[in-house]
Amino acid sequence: MLTLTAAAAALGTTIALTGCGASGGSSGDVTLKLIAAEYNVDGAQSTKTYWADLVEEFESKHDIKVEATIVPWTEIHAKVAQLVKDGKAPDIAQIGTYADYADDDKLYSADQLLSIPVQSNFLRPLVDAGEQRRVQYGLPFAASTRLLFYNKELFAEAGITEAPTTWDELRDTAAQLKDAGVKYPYALPLGPEEAHIETMLWMLGGGSNGFVDPGGSYALNSKENQSALKWVKSNLVEPGLTGPGAPGELNREDAFKAFNKGEVGMLNGHPSLARKAEEAGIDLGQVPVPGKDGKPKTTAGVADWIMGFKENGHREEIGKFFNFLFTDKNVMAFASQNDLLPPTVSASEAMEVDPEHKALKDFLVELPTSLLPPLNKTSWGPLNEEIKKNIGRTMEPGRSPESVLADLAQKAEEAENREE
Structure with missing residues (x-):
């Protein structure tokens, strides 16, 4: 995980949130289940607000509902593992590792979910770290260097x-x-x-x-x-x-x-x-x-991941959500509010020349040539x-x-x- 965890652990509760009308008739009555990590380290609500705003905007543009659950870092990996074990995998999980799920054929590959421009926009070191057997399953959500x-x-x-x-x-x-x-x-x-x-x-x-x-x-x-x-x-x-x-x-x-x-x-x-x-x-x-x-x-580079699970068969809907998630606006919003680096080429270039983010410039310069630990190994x-x-x-x-x-x-x- 990229950010500090002690305060997040102190939250001690799972925060459920939905966009406008998260149940009811949509594309085949599909409601995507999303579980994401809590990044706040000071008890603030910015992670919850980020996902609530993003879900609301997505639902206003697509006939798909999204139900998001925000969980502290200290709990989220065990929670996702238990859901998968119980046959109740979420459609989308934003966590710190993907390798075991990819190895067990639980995940959609990037090319099954993303448009070509979106998939090709990830920074190369993050793509390499998200691949197993030359197929990308882990989609980099946020990154950092030292x-x-x-x-x-x-x-x-x-x-x-x-x-x-x-x-x-x-x-x-x-x-x-x-x-x-x-x-x-x-x-x-x-x-x-x-x-x-x-x-x-x-x-x-x-x-x-x-x-x-x-x-x-x-x-x-x-x-x-x-x-x-x-x-x-x-x-x-x-x-x-x-x-x-x-x-x-x-x-x-x-x-x-x-x-x-x-x-x-x-x-x-x-x-x-x-x-x-x-x-x-x-x-x-x-x-x-x-x-x-x-x-x-x-x-050394560090990354957190987001992935789409196959279990519920919502490939098309997950793909639409991810293509929306990885727009520059949404990528930069999350990275900037958490002092992290965006995982895409276009957002990194935009942030590097933006005076508002001048404190991150030196980190952004390092990221394209960084090397991550072997996260693709189970x-x-x-x-x-x-x-x-x-x-x-x-x-x-x-x-x-x-x-x-x-x-x-x-x-x-x-x-x-x-x-x-």
């Missing part, structure tokens, strides 16, 4: 005039911040919340393809990945440049909170953190995530949980990154064999 954030005030106090562009420069900058008394010179969140993205950024910066090789097979224990994590441990963790506590015990949200309190010199952040940091009064700087020898050829879900739980151990005293990566590589091989 940049290196830094606190300009702390940099100035430490006498630092330029942001780092290489790993060595990042290490030297962190050392200066430590000498100036900064609590977290570089915050390294390898706790179980989102450790896989932080790890992937370092792997890509070291020249690897992340968790898989270019052919798509798992390659966690590659020499490049070993070298990258060894560098992080010896150059940042062991000299005390990542702040108090073990990186494996620092979650992303805690790192972000520390950044907004002015306790962090540098960390890798996403668009919504930029807004919250500025609201907290942080003089924020942002640059591409440094690599070993400069800017990496790619950075084995990725359980393997990712292992990575998030265990990758922080690579930074523990007396433990080698190679040994932890070897254990994870073994789990990946076992998962790959089960998948086949």
